[in-house]
Amino acid sequence: MGVRRFAGLAAGLALLWGAAALVAGSQPADEQAHQHLAPAQARMLVSPLDLTRADLDAGKAAYAAHCARCHGEDGRGTAAGAALALPVPDLAAADQRAHAEGEVYWVVSQGSPRGVMPRFDAVLSEQARWQVVAHVRGLAGIRVAVSEGDGSGYVWDLPPGFPRPKVPADNPMSIEKVELGRHLFWDTRMSVNGTFSCGSCHEPRFAFSDDKARAVGATGEVHPRSSMSLANVAYSPVLTWANPTQRRLETQALVPMFGEEPVELGLSGMEGELLRQLRAEPDYQRLFPEAYPDEADPFTLLNITRAIASFQRTLISGRAPYDRYRLGLDPQAIPAEAVRGEALFFSEALECFHCHGGFNFTETVDHVGKGFAEIEFHNTGLYNVDGAGAYPAPNTGVHAVSDDPEDMGRFKAPTLRNIALTAPYMHDGSLATLEEVIAHYEAGGRAIPDGPNAGIGADSPYKSSFVKGFTLTPAQRRELIAFLETLTDEAFTRDPRFQNPWTAGGRP
Ligand code: HEC
Numbered sequence: 174m175g176v177r178r179f180a181g182l183a184a185g186l187a188l189l190w191g192a193a194a195l196v197a198g199s200q201p202a203d204e205q206a207h208q209h210l211a212p213a214q215a216r217m218l219v220s221p222l223d224l225t226r227a228d229l230d231a232g233k234a235a236y237a238a239h240c241a242r243c244h245g246e247d248g249r250g251t252a253a254g255a256a257l258a259l260p261v262p263d264l265a266a267a268d269q270r271a272h273a274e275g276e277v278y279w280v281v282s283q284g285s286p287r288g289v290m291p292r293f294d295a296v297l298s299e300q301a302r303w304q305v306v307a308h309v310r311g312l313a314g315i316r317v318a319v320s321e322g323d324g325s326g327y328v329w330d331l332p333p334g335f336p337r338p339k340v341p342a343d344n345p346m347s348i349e350k351v352e353l354g355r356h357l358f359w360d361t362r363m364s365v366n367g368t369f370s371c372g373s374c375h376e377p378r379f380a381f382s383d384d385k386a387r388a389v390g391a392t393g394e395v396h397p398r399s400s401m402s403l404a405n406v407a408y409s410p411v412l413t414w415a416n417p418t419q420r421r422l423e424t425q426a427l428v429p430m431f432g433e434e435p436v437e438l439g440l441s442g443m444e445g446e447l448l449r450q451l452r453a454e455p456d457y458q459r460l461f462p463e464a465y466p467d468e469a470d471p472f473t474l475l476n477i478t479r480a481i482a483s484f485q486r487t488l489i490s491g492r493a494p495y496d497r498y499r500l501g502l503d504p505q506a507i508p509a510e511a512v513r514g515e516a517l518f519f520s521e522a523l524e525c526f527h528c529h530g531g532f533n534f535t536e537t538v539d540h541v542g543k544g545f546a547e548i549e550f551h552n553t554g555l556y557n558v559d560g561a562g563a564y565p566a567p568n569t570g571v572h573a574v575s576d577d578p579e580d581m582g583r584f585k586a587p588t589l590r591n592i593a594l595t596a597p598y599m600h601d602g603s604l605a606t607l608e609e610v611i612a613h614y615e616a617g618g619r620a621i622p623d624g625p626n627a628g629i630g631a632d633s634p635y636k637s638s639f640v641k642g643f644t645l646t647p648a649q650r651r652e653l654i655a656f657l658e659t660l661t662d663e664a665f666t667r668d669p670r671f672q673n674p675w676t677a678g679g680r681p
Pocket residue numbers: 208209210236239240241242243244254257259260261262264269277280281285286287288289290291293305306309
């Protein structure tokens with residue numbers, strides 16, 4: 174059945190319920206007219222089921238037994254339901270798709286805040302409730318993925334509450350491939366002059382990002398953009414800051430390896446030489462055949478990128494103090510200041526959670542059990558150089574790929590996990606600190622008084638309506654930062670499985 178249990182979810186929900194008073198029913202009018210009964214934090218709850226046909230059948234049976242008398246077999250409601258103090262919503266209506274599965278789970282567990290719908294947390298087990306949720310999503314026309322397993326037998330080490338990453342069918346996970354990928358990720362033979370590896374710009378202590386405003390490649394060339402954290406990149410359905418076409422880790426790795434504008438690792442034209450060097454390495458003479466046991470000659474570029482992708486999928490971060498607090502494992506895990514900051518983050522006034530919500534603190538996620546990947550790009554009003562919303566070239570966001578004016582300045586909202594470790598911030602590293610980031614959002618867009626990029630970001634016609642500005646007291650600013658700091662996962666940055674395997678033996 175593939176259930177990963179996690180202790181303390183009930184307690185975690187109790188905490189969510191506590192926070193609900195602050196945010197319940199506080200959705201902005203422009204999102205949709207539809208009401209959300211669950212608090213915004215409920216969106217973070219993700220089904221632990223790797224859904225099978227048996228789960229769906231069980232969900233249907235439980236729904237028939239417990240829900241159909243009010244909601245009807247088809248979700249359209251019954252006469253009994255219509256006669257209640259509050260009429261039952263139509264669970265088959267399209268607007269139900271606005272709910273995240275975590276919200277449905279919350280309503281099923283806690284009942285409606287106004288008490289007309291009973292709560293089922295004592296009636297149905299956690300597993301049964303998630304099964305019902307899958308059935309209810311199906312009523313609203315959301316296709317729920319049914320896993321038959323990827324057959325690889327690979328066992329993920331996932332934090333509590335984390336869903337299973339999607340893995341391409343042509344590159345199943347294996348321990349051997351991950352280990353080969355780790356060696357390649359850290360191998361300086363992967364650069365034109367033997368000085369650089371992926372890890373040079375994606376360092377564990379910076380949550381697999383770097384500390385520069387803009388990345389610098391093997392030959393000293395400065396990249397137009399800032400390096401990105403690779404934490405939880407397995408859940409990202411679209412890669413890099415603003416390229417909607419970059420969908421697979423296997424293909425993305427070719428960009429730093431062979432890209433010429435800018436040069437990162439600088440391997441263009443050196444493919445043969447690279448393979449020759451790797452073949453000569455005794456460790457690889459063992460690692461490549463172990464990772465690709467069915468291939469006569471496993472030393473290929475394709476196999477290099479597959480292994481690096483497999484390694485990157487294991488870079489999963491979800492054991493921060495905030496997780497321990499949210500799941501109810503340790504109510505003291507974060508300071509009171511951060512609890513207040515959490516309420517601000519999830520508030521209607523600040524809107525942070527609209528783009529940085531969910532278990533990975535970004536809405537742009539995909540995983541096993543999710544019917545479709547959510548891919549969104551937003552303009553946060555960082556620039557407005559011509560008064561018409563322009564961003565300075567070449568960093569015009571999705572516009573640089575699509576050439577559509579509407580895409581000006583639209584970037585992926587990155588995960589905020591480990592955000593305290595990844596300064597400077599934004600696609601071009603132009604905000605040095607979290608204080609500066611908050612000032613940017615407070616102003617509803619950044620104002621640059623002079624210089625070549627002068628302009629009032631708040632006035633940009635392309636800016637997201639969720640970036641509307643707000644005012645915080647100095648104490649509230651500290652609270653919001655204190656909350657963001659609780660997303661730092663020290664165990665992730667120190668995890669021995671991710672570290673450079675070459676430094677110990679002194680090679681290469
Ligand atoms: C006694 C009748 C009754 C039963 C039984 C019942 N519900 Fe409800 N349900 C309601 C009512 C009434 C509401 C609306 C509550 C409100 O607006 O506060 C509701 C709301 C919901 C919602 C929220 C929909 C929205 O638009 O926000 C979901 C989802 C839901 N029910 C699912 C279920 C499931 C699943 C079960 C069985 C486990 C169930 N309900 C059992 C009466 C019932």
